[in-house]
Amino acid sequence: xxxxxxxxxxxxxxxxxxxxxxxxxxxxxxxxxxxxxxxxxxxxxxxxxxxxxxxxxxxxxxxxxxxxxxxxxxxxxxxxxxxxxxxxxxxxxxxxxxxxxxxxxxxxxxxxxxxxxxxxxxxxxxxxxxxxxxxxxxxxxxxxxxxxxxxxxxxxxxxxxxxxxxxxxxxxxxxxxxxxxxxxxxxxxxxxxxxxxxxxxxxxxxxxxxxxxxxxxxxxxxxxxxxxxxxxxxxxxxxxxxxxxxxxxxxxxxxxxxxxxxxxxxxxxxxxxxxxxxxxxxxxxxxxxxxxxxxxxxxxxxxx
Amino acid sequence: xxxxxxxxxxxxxxxxxxxxxxxxxxxxxxxxxxxxxxxxxxxxxxxxxxxxxxxxxxxxxxxxxxxxxxxxxxxxxxxxxxxxxxxxxxxxxxxxxxxxxxxxxxxxxxxxxxxxxxxxxxxxxxxxxxxxxxxxxxxxxxxxxxxxxxxxxxxxxxxxxxxxxxxxxxxxxxxxxxxxxxxxxxxxxxxxxxxxxxxxxxxxxxxxxxxxxxxxxxxxxxxxxxxxxxxxxxxxxxxxxxxxx
Numbered sequence: 001x002x003x004x005x006x007x008x009x010x011x012x013x014x015x016x017x018x019x020x021x022x023x024x025x026x027x028x029x030x031x032x033x034x035x036x037x038x039x040x041x042x043x044x045x046x047x048x049x050x051x052x053x054x055x056x057x058x059x060x061x062x063x064x065x066x067x068x069x070x071x072x073x074x075x076x077x078x079x080x081x082x083x084x085x086x087x088x089x090x091x092x093x094x095x096x097x098x099x100x101x102x103x104x105x106x107x108x109x110x111x112x113x114x115x116x117x118x119x120x121x122x123x124x125x126x127x128x129x130x131x132x133x134x135x136x137x138x139x140x141x142x143x144x145x146x147x148x149x150x151x152x153x154x155x156x157x158x159x160x161x162x163x164x165x166x167x168x169x170x171x172x173x174x175x176x177x178x179x180x181x182x183x184x185x186x187x188x189x190x191x192x193x194x195x196x197x198x199x200x201x202x203x204x205x206x207x208x209x210x211x212x213x214x215x216x217x218x219x220x221x222x223x224x225x226x227x228x229x230x231x232x233x234x235x236x237x238x239x240x241x242x243x244x245x246x247x248x249x250x251x252x253x254x255x256x257x258x259x260x261x262x263x264x265x266x267x268x269x270x271x272x273x274x275x276x277x278x279x280x281x282x283x284x285x286x287x288x289x290x291x292x293x294x295x296x297x298x299x300x301x302x303x304x
Numbered sequence: 305x306x307x308x309x310x311x312x313x314x315x316x317x318x319x320x321x322x323x324x325x326x327x328x329x330x331x332x333x334x335x336x337x338x339x340x341x342x343x344x345x346x347x348x349x350x351x352x353x354x355x356x357x358x359x360x361x362x363x364x365x366x367x368x369x370x371x372x373x374x375x376x377x378x379x380x381x382x383x384x385x386x387x388x389x390x391x392x393x394x395x396x397x398x399x400x401x402x403x404x405x406x407x408x409x410x411x412x413x414x415x416x417x418x419x420x421x422x423x424x425x426x427x428x429x430x431x432x433x434x435x436x437x438x439x440x441x442x443x444x445x446x447x448x449x450x451x452x453x454x455x456x457x458x459x460x461x462x463x464x465x466x467x468x469x470x471x472x473x474x475x476x477x478x479x480x481x482x483x484x485x486x487x488x489x490x491x492x493x494x495x496x497x498x499x500x501x502x503x504x505x506x507x508x509x510x511x512x513x514x515x516x517x518x519x520x521x522x523x524x525x526x527x528x529x530x531x532x533x534x535x536x537x538x539x540x541x542x543x544x545x546x547x548x549x
Contacts (some may be wrong), residue, residue, distance in 0.1 A: 187376035190409035
């Protein structure tokens with residue numbers, strides 16, 4: 001029972017990260033058909049701003065010194081600002097370009113961010129300890145669960161509920177959903193393209209900031225490549241969920257997180273190092289079964 | 305001053321010239337039909353006015369303001385409401401959300417709510433299913449929805465591209481019946497692209513006939529006779545006379 005509960009919390013907290021990442025990618029794909037491969041570097045950037053820029057091995061806290069009540073919103077805001085800046089400086093100019101051009105531009109942008117971080121911080125991973133309170137364990141029905149997991153899961157639920165309310169109940173949300181289905185028609189009804197796209201980038205970047213915080217508390221290290229694995233799985237989740245479907249991206253994120261944790265448990269000991277191979281075999285199986293993804297939107301047509 | 309004035313509009317798609325210097329005007333309160341065979345440039349004309357395609361030459365003015373090359377949302381905000389070809393509902397939004405989307409550009413929300421009531425009175429079917437996804441509607445119902453949605457923007461001019469495309473004749477009659485009712489009740493100014501010139505003659509208003517990107521005939525619907533129209537439509541004197549004799 002307690003073991004099952006532990007597995008459940010592992011699965012949900014890993015799934016939360018993937019779901020938030022997938023949501024960040026799916027939001028932008030929805031409004032402008034761009035798969036933003038710089039997303040992982042937004043995550044790393046949001047973490048490194050916690051540290052004072054130095055190429056020495058020491059790590060001196062910069063924003064990391066802020067009290068949690070400020071730290072969390074500031075990091076999330078920095079993720080959002082970086083994402084918005086990349087829209088204004090890079091992607092806005094490429095809006096008429098074909099999706100492959102935009103995707104390659106996103107790779108390039110990712111390299112720029114990564115190498116800027118390399119210059120400022122060197123490639124050495126740095127140890128970093130923020131929000132130490134989250135390291136303790138709490139008891140949930142007999143099982144000892146890291147508080148970070150509980151907080152991650154709760155925060156993800158809050159974020160998902162808030163985003164759903166935003167998309168369903170507000171004017172901006174309505175415009176964003178309409179733009180994701182048929183951008184040109186939405187514009188012909190007066191929906192401002194720049195505003196909707198900028199907002200999608202802001203939310204996506206904010207999610208990247210939140211992911212950065214969770215990953216850095218979890219691992220205690222700041223690494224230039226730390227966003228990469230989350231970004232990769234998140235991208236796969238958006239494909240499995242059905243590109244363009246936010247709901248699908250979230251569900252697929254949780255499914256991949258669940259599958260990873262489950263594989264870790266049920267695979268024989270010798271096979272565990274190859275866990276990811278088994279997870280991706282499942283991914284391939286799902287895509288053979290449903291190439292359009294699990295929740296492909298009815299309106300996955302070309303637009304803008 | 306005309307509500308809409310198009311002067312010498314030229315649109316090119318790469319090597320292909322879709323419009324070769326089209327000039328037309330729409331006066332406040334009138335209905336202008338743009339008819340013509342396939343590939344005449346009818347849809348391109350509307351798209352150029354709406355700001356979806358960029359003209360190579362020429363000027364477009366809406367109520368005196370130059371809207372040439374404007375972004376679609378800017379033109380929409382100036383009162384040009386477009387109903388594109390193929391009934392572009394947002395299938396995953398509810399019917400009410402589809403209608404409400406166009407209200408974003410209006411300041412007066414009370415007037416918008418009154419408009420919604422009026423639209424629901426004209427289209428009771430939309431009220432009944434207002435919380436259903438728009439994608440479930442039939443083709444004719446979707447056509448009604450996109451027209452209603454265009455009206456929700458409180459437009460000065462409504463442009464409709466092929467409202468009869470792909471619909472059964474009985475449904476086309478219903479669509480036009482409702483359109484004419486709305487025109488009378490709300491003093492709409494309409495610019496309708498319609499492949500069938502017969503439909504235009506039945507409905508009344510003014511007509512321009514477009515062929516190969518140029519206007520080849522224009523006049524009041526009740527002053528044009530079928531034979532002249534047919535000759536201009538097909539571009540030669542052949543079939544009308546041959547079939548007549």
